[in-house]
Amino acid sequence: MVAHLVRLKLTLLRNTLKKSVWQTVGLVLGILYGLGVISMALIGLTVLGTTAPEMAGQIITIVGSVVVLAWWIVPLFAFGVDATLDPQRFVTFAVPQRQLLAGLAVAGLVGIPGIVTLVASAGTALAWWRSPLAALAALVGALLAVALCVVGSRATTTALAPLLDSRRYREVLSIAAFVPLMLAGPIIGWATSAIARGQEVLPVIADVLGWTPFGAPWAVASAVSDGAWGLALARLAIAVVVLVAAWVVWDRALAKALVAPHGGASAGKSKGLGWFDRFPATPVGAVAARCLTYWFRDPRYSGSIAVVPLLPVLLWFVGSSMGIDGGDGFKELMLVLGPVTAFTFGFAISADVAYDHTAFWTQVSSGVSGFADRAGRVLAAAVIGVPVVLVFAVASVAFTGRWDLLVATIGLSLGVLGAGLGVSSVVSARLLYPVPKPGDSPFKSPQGAAMATLVAQMITMLVLAALCLPAAGLALTNVLTGAAVWGWLTLVVGVGLGVVFLVMGMRWGGRLVDQRGPELLQQVMSYK
Amino acid sequence: MAHEPEPRDQLPPLADAAPAYPAAPAAPVLAPATPTPPTHAAGTAPALSVRGLWKKFGEKIAVAGIDLDVPAGSFYGLVGPNGAGKTTALSMATGLLRPDFGSVHVHGLDLWANPLEGKRLLGILPDGVRLFDRLTGAQLITYAGLLRGMDRETVAERTADLLEALGLAADANTFVVDYSAGMTKKIALASALIHAPNLLVLDEPFEAVDPVSAANIREILNGYVASGGTVIVSSHVMDLVQRMCDHVAVIAGGHVLAAGTVDEVRAGQSLEDRFVDLVGGRQTTEGLSWLRTS
Numbered sequence: 001m002v003a004h005l006v007r008l009k010l011t012l013l014r015n016t017l018k019k020s021v022w023q024t025v026g027l028v029l030g031i032l033y034g035l036g037v038i039s040m041a042l043i044g045l046t047v048l049g050t051t052a053p054e055m056a057g058q059i060i061t062i063v064g065s066v067v068v069l070a071w072w073i074v075p076l077f078a079f080g081v082d083a084t085l086d087p088q089r090f091v092t093f094a095v096p097q098r099q100l101l102a103g104l105a106v107a108g109l110v111g112i113p114g115i116v117t118l119v120a121s122a123g124t125a126l127a128w129w130r131s132p133l134a135a136l137a138a139l140v141g142a143l144l145a146v147a148l149c150v151v152g153s154r155a156t157t158t159a160l161a162p163l164l165d166s167r168r169y170r171e172v173l174s175i176a177a178f179v180p181l182m183l184a185g186p187i188i189g190w191a192t193s194a195i196a197r198g199q200e201v202l203p204v205i206a207d208v209l210g211w212t213p214f215g216a217p218w219a220v221a222s223a224v225s226d227g228a229w230g231l232a233l234a235r236l237a238i239a240v241v242v243l244v245a246a247w248v249v250w251d252r253a254l255a256k257a258l259v260a261p262h263g264g265a266s267a268g269k270s271k272g273l274g275w276f277d278r279f280p281a282t283p284v285g286a287v288a289a290r291c292l293t294y295w296f297r298d299p300r301y302s303g304s305i306a307v308v309p310l311l312p313v314l315l316w317f318v319g320s321s322m323g324i325d326g327g328d329g330f331k332e333l334m335l336v337l338g339p340v341t342a343f344t345f346g347f348a349i350s351a352d353v354a355y356d357h358t359a360f361w362t363q364v365s366s367g368v369s370g371f372a373d374r375a376g377r378v379l380a381a382a383v384i385g386v387p388v389v390l391v392f393a394v395a396s397v398a399f400t401g402r403w404d405l406l407v408a409t410i411g412l413s414l415g416v417l418g419a420g421l422g423v424s425s426v427v428s429a430r431l432l433y434p435v436p437k438p439g440d441s442p443f444k445s446p447q448g449a450a451m452a453t454l455v456a457q458m459i460t461m462l463v464l465a466a467l468c469l470p471a472a473g474l475a476l477t478n479v480l481t482g483a484a485v486w487g488w489l490t491l492v493v494g495v496g497l498g499v500v501f502l503v504m505g506m507r508w509g510g511r512l513v514d515q516r517g518p519e520l521l522q523q524v525m526s527y528k
Numbered sequence: 529m530a531h532e533p534e535p536r537d538q539l540p541p542l543a544d545a546a547p548a549y550p551a552a553p554a555a556p557v558l559a560p561a562t563p564t565p566p567t568h569a570a571g572t573a574p575a576l577s578v579r580g581l582w583k584k585f586g587e588k589i590a591v592a593g594i595d596l597d598v599p600a601g602s603f604y605g606l607v608g609p610n611g612a613g614k615t616t617a618l619s620m621a622t623g624l625l626r627p628d629f630g631s632v633h634v635h636g637l638d639l640w641a642n643p644l645e646g647k648r649l650l651g652i653l654p655d656g657v658r659l660f661d662r663l664t665g666a667q668l669i670t671y672a673g674l675l676r677g678m679d680r681e682t683v684a685e686r687t688a689d690l691l692e693a694l695g696l697a698a699d700a701n702t703f704v705v706d707y708s709a710g711m712t713k714k715i716a717l718a719s720a721l722i723h724a725p726n727l728l729v730l731d732e733p734f735e736a737v738d739p740v741s742a743a744n745i746r747e748i749l750n751g752y753v754a755s756g757g758t759v760i761v762s763s764h765v766m767d768l769v770q771r772m773c774d775h776v777a778v779i780a781g782g783h784v785l786a787a788g789t790v791d792e793v794r795a796g797q798s799l800e801d802r803f804v805d806l807v808g809g810r811q812t813t814e815g816l817s818w819l820r821t822s
Contacts (some may be wrong), residue, residue: 205566219730272699275672281683286674290660297662297703332732357655362719364624364653366675367647439705517643518626 002148002235005103009110014491021089033113041120044287045127057125057222058206064124064145064218066208067117071149075157076173090258101251102226108150121146131225137232138221144239151243152213155250161257183310183317209494210235213242228290279379283368287376291352300436304348308388312337312396331400338393338413339472343464344386346420349521350460352377353426354435357524363513364521369514374425374506381421389413404487408507415471416464418498422505423464429512429520430455434527467501556637559561566683573636575600575727575758576621581630583616593630598760598775600635603753605773605790606762609807614762615655619663620648622652622729634727648676651702651725652715655732655762661705665696665715668704672719689781690718693748695741709736717745721779728752734768746772766800780807 012026017436045060048056059291090100106336109118119140128134209215210222216238223232275292310332319333353360363373433452471494477485513520549733576598583591591613598604609615619625621632623643630648632639660668666687673683691697694714699707700706717733728749734742749759749772763769769776770790775786776799784804786793794802 048576237685273667273670274664276674278666281674281678281680283675286671289674290663290671293667294660294662356660359660360656361624361662362672362675363655364673365622365650365652366648369644370674438661518624522623 001099002101002106005107006110009107010259015429029049034116037116038119042123042457045123049127049129049503052221053225057225058202059221060127061206061209061215061218065212065214068149068152068214070151072089072156072276073095075153076160097255101254108154112490113434117149128221128225134221134225137224141217144243146191148213148217148239152248155246155253158250158253158257164431179310193240211238213238218369218463221521239321240447264442284376284379287373288379291347291377291380295380304344306318308341308344332402334396334399335402335405337396338389339416341392342389342413342417343379343420346417346424346464347460348435349377349381349421350424350427351433353437353520354432356526357437360521360524364517369510373504373513374509378425378502380423380505385417403421404484405478407487408475412471412475415494415498416468419501420464421466421468422501423460425505426512427460427511429509431459432523470497495500537723563781574598575635575759577633578621579631581620582628583620584628585618589782592702594611594784595783596777596787598758600758601753601756602758602775603773604760604780605769605776606760606767607766607776607803608779612780614779618729618731618762620636620655623647649726651720651723651728653730654719659704659712659716662703664701664703667693668699668715669718674721676723680724686722690721692731693744694718695744708733710738710741714741726757728757730759732763733761733777734763734765766803770799778803778806
């Protein structure tokens with residue numbers, strides 16, 4: 001059975017490679033990346049072997065804990081990332097559960113993350129090359145750790161599968177996942193500098209982690225190296241007990257999942273007509289109401305809303321790390337908050353037709369004019385975008401205390417928003433690329449779409465940046481000269497050009513929808 | 529076949545490009561759920577007239593020269609095996625897919641030359657496409673109505689009628705994404721009916737719909753045809769088509785094999801037998817002998 005499942009996974013992998021060149025390119029890049037990680041890890045571990053053994057043990061324990069934790073948690077957020085061996089698919093086959101479990105566990109290691117984890121974990125023995133006994137302990141610990149990774153990740157996903165089955169929960173989780181993803185870079189940078197400053201916290205963290213199931217298997221070797229046999233045994237025991245517990249949880253959850261019917265989550269309800277009652281009863285109002293409903297209810301749109309509050313945090317991190325001579329950083333960076341937010345909102349509707357997916361037939365069949373369709377989508381984005389951009393622009397000025405730049409900031413922000421919405425109105429009807437389908441995770445990138453997506457987004461951003469140049473130039477002049485007249489000029493030119501670009505974009509995009517509606521529909525239909 | 533456009537005043541009221549839709553003057557006479565019966569054109573123009581329709585996807589010819597006339601006021605069935613080109617033909621006839629060659633006239637109006645006016649006469653239920661399923665049932669029907677420029681009161685009134693008639697009133701505020709397959713079909717049908725079109729084109733309307741709902745839908749459609757509307761349905765279920773429709777066309781391999789009234793086409797046989805004769809492909813082997821349990 002184990003061999004069967006491993007072979008099945010390899011066959012599935014081979015078949016996806018046959019389907020598209022980009023998949024092959026993706027896999028090759030993945031393998032190169034994996035090899036890179038492995039060699040970095042092995043070199044790092046060997047070097048670590050030359051330092052003090054305490055140091056090596058601490059670092060291995062901390063990094064190892066993060067790896068185990070990632071194995072347990074990431075699949076929960078990135079649902080649907082690897083469903084090739086979804087236990088649900090084995091429901092109709094009469095496979096003894098013990099064999100199914102063993103097969104799934106081993107097959108879980110087949111793949112780039114599994115192999116990288118396995119090799120790098122075994123490599124921790126290298127860090128103990130000066131003490132063979134500790135190296136042996138490291139090898140045992142590494143095997144335990146890898147088993148914990150695989151079994152633990154299966155246990156969490158299978159046990160929480162009923163929860164993940166609920167659409168609402170999945171959506172909330174996928175939006176929540178934006179937060180760590182957006183802030184990962186700044187937080188890592190901040191953490192490393194904090195650690196560099198206070199090395200005394202390292203032993204404490206490592207010691208605590210050594211008693212958790214995530215760190216225990218990694219900390220066995222350092223205990224052996226210290227000659228603390230009791231400690232080593234205790235840590236070994238923790239790892240084994242947790243492994244057995246995870247196995248039992250997985251076993252029970254799988255037994256339950258295999259007999260419980262899929263789905264059956266309670267249906268979502270909403271009261272009344274919502275936005276449809278608040279917008280005028282016209283085609284434009286209807287499109288705007290529909291879009292706004294999606295902004296709040298479709299994770300692919302709500303994701304962009306969730307990102308917006310994180311922008312100032314991100315800018316604060318970046319600004320404070322740019323600090324010169326340990327001052328309070330480059331505070332003025334915050335002034336770009338308004339324009340950056342406007343850019344985000346403008347860009348957010350640049351794939352609107354692709355986001356509709358085949359539901360776009362409603363627009364095509366109703367004979368609604370392309371201009372009304374564009375205007376409705378712009379209106380929905382503006383209803384959220386304009387207030388947020390204005391508040392952010394004023395708040396950024398208040399934060400930096402540069403009230404002399406208030407007018408220019410507002411002018412530039414509104415200009416960027418107008419131009420962005422205008423460009424998006426054309427782009428969403430001209431440069432279509434596959435996006436996550438309705439109901440999919442916002443992180444799920446569609447197969448073989450990377451190139452088209454990249455090109456379309458690059459073009460959009462370049463055009464948008466070019467259109468924003470006049471207002472940006474005037475705003476910069478205001479910053480450099482400090483003369484208020486440039487601020488007022490930014491406001492007039494920014495808002496003026498913004499409105500012009502917006503109207504032109506909606507007209508042009510509307511004409512494209514009128515002329516190419518059926519072709520657009522065919523194109524999104526081809527995005528399987 | 530003449531396609532001269534009829535004088536505008538002879539067209540059904542909805543064909544007038546009035547932005548506000550008339551508030552269903554004839555509706556109260558009939559069952560409250562029946563959509564506005566179009567006072568259908570007195571002219572001889574068929575409700576749908578298709579000439580020389582072709583469509584090629586890459587190397588595969590999906591539709592190879594289809595001619596079809598659907599008389600106004602008929603209940604027209606479109607039958608064919610899987611992959612016969614039904615959906616492709618209907619997509620081209622309803623303005624969702626541009627034909628490589630050929631013309632489509634709806635009540636004498638060239639659909640591909642005047643898409644906006646033509647689409648006003650049409651109510652369609654395509655197969656295998658999504659709906660805006662993050663809306664509730666009531667919101668989705670309202671959206672379809674407002675998108676076509678109807679006023680708020682009429683939309684609200686008809687939405688309530690349609691939800692009631694299709695047995696969805698209890699689920700009006702449930703998101704469409706949480707609907708069952710049959711309920712999704714019904715809500716899509718309601719969205720197609722809201723503007724009281726003259727010609728209804730329904731692709732597989734009874735798929736996954738329970739028998740009670742199917743009977744309700746049939747009754748609605750029968751009332752609609754009786755009041756002068758035209759319905760085209762595609763289906764795999766011959767028995768259903770034979771009972772329900774007065775006209776039928778058999779499509780296979782992108783061609784029309786037979787078309788006419790149901791009695792003409794079936795020529796004394798049951799429609800199912802006639803269909804198998806026309807399409808061919810019955811297997812007459814002794815195969816799968818091992819499948820017998822005794």
